[in-house]
Every structure is written in C-alpha cells, then in structure tokens.
C-alpha cells in the first residue's frame with residue numbers, strides 16, 4: 180500500500196514558485212484500481228511521479244507499507260522502484276536507438292535477470308500488447324500508439340506490485356485501448372497488482388473501482 | 402484543396418520493407434472538417450505527414466489546387482508549408498529550452514514577420530488556448546496537455562489555410578478538449594480554414610462533417 184500524507188510539490192519556474200500540489204493526503208490500497216482524473220495542469224502527473232518515488236515532495240511524507248520512503252537517497256529509491264513499481268510515462272520515455280525488445284528488457288537487466296529469461300519475458304509481454312512483429316524496431320520507427328504499447332510492456336516487465344500509468348491509452352483507438360485494459364485487469368486479478376491510472380478517457384475511469392479528482396493541486400472526492 | 406492520387410509510402414525497416422500506405426486516393430475540400438480514424442499503426446500519421454508535405458510518397462502524386470507538389474525540393478516544400486499548412490504533431494515537437502511564446506512565434510519568424518506583430522499574435526494565440534500565464538516557460542516545465550495546447554497555438558500562428566492535427570486533444574480533459582475544438586471551428590467559420598483531425602476521440606470525430614477510416618494502409622468509406 181502507498182500512503183501520501185500532506186504532500187506538497189513546489190516547482191521553481193522562471194524566478195517564481197509554482198505550487199503544483201498543495202497538500203495531498205491519499206491512501207492507495209493493495210490490489211485496488213484507482214482512476215486519477217482532473218483538468219490539464221491540475222497535478223496528476225506530479226502526483227503519480229511522487230507516488231512512484233521518481234521525485235521527492237517539497238513537504239509531507241510518503242509511506243510504502245508504513246515505511247517512510249520519500250527521504251531515501253536517489254539510489255535507494257531506484258532500487259525500491261525497480262522491485263516494486265512499474266511506470267508508464269505520459270510521453271513514453273522509451274530509449275531511442277534501442278529496440279522495442281531491449282526497451283522492455285531494461286527493468287529486468289537492471290535487476291540482473293539472465294539474458295535468456297529476459298528475452299522470453301520481454302517477448303511474451305510485447306506479444307500481449309500486440310507488438311511482437313516489431314520487436315527489433317526502434318521507437319522512431321513506430322507509430323505513437325505502438326510506442327505507447329511498448330512503454331506499457333516495459334512497465335510490466337519486472338512484475339511490479341504497483342503499476343502507475345499516466346494516460347496509458349491516450350494514443351490508442353478504442354479497440355486497442357480495451358485490449359490493454361483487459362490485460363491490466365487480468366494481471367491485477369492474477370497477481371494482486373495495484374493499478375493507478377491517470378486518464379482523460381471516461382471508459383477507463385469507469386472501469387476503476389475508485390475515482391479521485393485532482394483540481395488545482397488538491398484532491399476532491401476521496 | 403488537397404488531392405492524393407494513388408499514394409503509397411514504404412518504409413525501410415531493419416532490412417525489410419514496411420508498406421505503411423498501400424494506395425491512398427483522397428480529396429480534401431476547401432473549408433471542410435475531416436476526421437481521420439483507424440487503429441494504432443494503420444497509417445494515419447503517415448497520411449497526415451504526406452498531406453502536409455513533411456515527407457514524400459514512395460509512389461503516387463499529391464496536388465495543392467491542381468498543382469503537383471510532391472516532387473518539389475525540400476526547401477520549396479518548406480516555403481509552401483510555411484504559407485499554407487499548420488501541423489500539430491502527435492508528439493508535439495516543441496523546441497526544448499525555448500519558451501512557449503518563442504515556440505508559437507516560430508512560424509512567423511520564418512516568414513519574416515516583425516517582432517512586435519509576432520509577439521502580439523503569439524500572445525493572443527496562447528491566450529486562446531488558455532496558456533497566457535505560462536508564456537515564458539520551457540516545454541519541460543509544462544504538463545502534457547499544456548505542451549499540446551502550445552503546439553496547437555503554434556500550428557495556428559501563420560493563419561494557415563490547412564490545419565493538419567494529429568490527435569490534438571489526446572492529452573486533454575474533456576472540457577479543455579471542447580474548448581480547443583470550439584476554437585478550431587470558430588477559426589474555420591471565420592477564415593475558411595480546412596481542418597483534418599486524426600483522432601481516437603469519438604466526440605471529436607462526431608463533430609467532423611466527414612469521416613475517413615484508415616485500415617492497414619488503405620482507406621475505407623470516402
């Protein structure tokens with residue numbers, strides 16, 4: 180479980196302070212499917228990044244199973260992330276001039292998984308997002324939605340207990356989007372993976388058991 | 402008007418040929434609102450790029466008002482584009498470490514518009530996409546949807562007769578998306594701008610007078 184306690188995030192922007200999150204307290208329960216919605220610029224990606232320990236709050240605390248984690252060093256956070264968290268970025272952040280297969284293998288490489296097992300798992304994941312015929316291509320040779328699917332496969336590579344997905348179907352037609360959603364829900368059923376989905380897509384939000392709305396750096400609802 | 406005649410596009414990918422468009426004939430009429438839909442990887446972005454002369458077909462012809470344009474040199478195409486076409490890229494393609502305002506001014510700078518007039522027009526456009534308070538920020542300091550809105554403002558800067566928009570609301574909540582759509586339709590009413598929208602969003606597709614579906618590099622419907 181992940182808990183945020185009075186979390187704020189202030190960015191320094193052209194000499195001014197921009198309060199992106201203004202006091203967020205949120206409990207994410209194991210195995211739940213949580214949708215995060217809200218207008219453009221409201222703070223959703225920032226909230227997701229902090230929840231995944233990709234960045235640190237300005238004030239407030241973050242707990243993974245009641246252990247305080249926001250104060251860990253960057254390398255401690257990296258180790259914890261690699262074991263526990265899968266992240267799908269809003270802009271994918273695939274590694275250029277690196278094949279789809281190698282991109283998906285990256286989290287497993289980081290964990291020291293042997294190459295044969297890495298290949299097999301990455302291949303299986305690419306197939307489950309409909310990308311097996313393109314595994315040897317670079318991101319620049321793929322369409323927007325194809326890149327998005329590779330990013331999703333990569334996030335699932337190390338079987339994370341927590342998947343944080345930032346607009347994971349934003350570049351997908353409705354059929355590809357449903358198929359991705361089915362995949363994520365199936366994995367959740369099988370492994371108890373917790374799913375936090377930032378989305379503008381009403382269909383996706385509807386599937387979630389719980390919906391939290393971000394407005395101007397604060398939470399509405401629960 | 403834009404006409405595509407038996408257009409194909411083949412990419413060379415890891416030693417193989419990938420036929421992204423397999424024979425597209427399409428007439429885009431002045432002032433119309435055309436939605437381009439189809440599954441991920443079907444060829445929509447490729448079709449849009451060729452229509453905007455950002456790339457050349459492998460075979461086939463492209464005409465702007467009955468003048469053959471696909472055979473022009475890169476610099477001739479760049480000049481024609483700068484006068485006639487606004488393009489919103491699926492991945493925005495904003496210039497890093499360059500402010501939102503400077504990004505929006507770019508097409509006007511290219512055309513030699515004097516700086517005061519450039520500033521005023523860019524400011525007005527940023528305001529119309531709800532981004533005036535962020536004009537001095539870099540793309541990396543903006544949310545996904547904020548970057549998308551800056552990209553839209555830039556595409557409109559030189560008052561193009563043809564706007565080609567690749568998933569222009571993919572990162573926007575429904576209210577921001579409607580407001581962008583209203584802006585585009587208003588501009589179309591006033592100036593007769595032709596709108597071609599690649600979209601996965603059913604709401605956006607519904608607004609279009611005409612819908613064309615791309616499937617595996619070919620067109621269905623008309």
Ligand SMILES: Nc1ncnc2c1ncn2[C@@H]1O[C@H](COP(=O)(O)OP(=O)(O)OP(=O)(O)O)[C@@H](O)[C@H]1O
Pocket residue numbers: 319320321322323324325350351352412413414419420421439440441442443444445446447448491
């Ligand atoms: N530069 C490239 N090199 C090789 N193949 C490419 C390149 N660009 C696109 N393709 C391939 O051409 C096909 C069509 O791509 P395109 O980007 O037009 O699809 P799309 O309909 O826009 O998809 P999406 O909805 O996912 O954005 C895809 O199979 C894609 O992988």
Ligand SMILES: Nc1ncnc2c1ncn2[C@@H]1O[C@H](COP(=O)(O)OP(=O)(O)OP(=O)(O)O)[C@@H](O)[C@H]1O
Pocket residue numbers: 190191192197198199217218219220221222223224225226269541542543544545546547572573574
């Ligand atoms: N690195 C940064 N530096 C400065 N400001 C930032 C930075 N990242 C985000 N912001 C600002 O913080 C606020 C929240 O951004 P965030 O990316 O969390 O929004 P969002 O809800 O994900 O929006 P969208 O739906 O458009 O993706 C925005 O005003 C944004 O401009």
Ligand SMILES: [Mg+2]
Pocket residue numbers: 223224225269345544545546
């Ligand atoms: Mg975001």
Ligand SMILES: [Mg+2]
Pocket residue numbers: 322323324445446447491567
């Ligand atoms: Mg595309």
